[in-house]
Amino acid sequence: GAGVSQSPSNKVTEKGKDVELRCDPISGHTALYWYRQSLGQGLEFLIYFQGNSAPDKSGLPSDRFSAERTGGSVSTLTIQRTQQEDSAVYLCASSPTVGFAETQYFGPGTRLLVL
């Protein structure tokens, strides 16, 4: 597609379950970013990828969170043993390259609700 896509668009899960969120960046974009946005809050950086490697994982809230990217394209964010505080919108963005002036193009997000 022309833009960044994410799936699922909505996910309701029970506390303690694992969830996997998927992001398909714009074709050819080498940089991919994951953010979390709680209701009425700004964006919280989680992790970014340059190609398949993740130079900066400093934003991951705990070791329950992990992410990978394969083939320089699709990325998955996995949350293990979900907690209620994990409920948020998870946004993925991509940019043509990694650069401080690069515009990030966002996907529609996955709305995660942990009961």
Place this chain on the structure above:
Amino acid sequence: GQNIDQPTEMTATEGAIVQINCTYQTSGFNGLFWYQQHAGEAPTFLSYNVLDGLEEKGRFSSFLSRSKGYSYLLLKELQMKDSASYLCAVSRPYMDSNYQLIWGAGTKLIIKP
């Protein structure tokens, strides 16, 4: 620490002008972005400033003063569709050759008829 401040909420009237301020304190500075985010939607790029001064783009303009750690987004001839949150983000050097984008919490702009 790194810090970006924006007003939480502003209200303006259709057809008027509104200025949304953003102040930042970061160790290092590459440039400053403004993004627009409609409720329930993804943020979309509005502007990028790296040098001091005013950048005009149609009804939207963005200003930067690096010495004051200050930026504003100016919206003219407001339309109802401008009701959205406006996010300020600062790019700074980080971890050798990398950079980090620090995001403000956003300003929710409410346009009234």
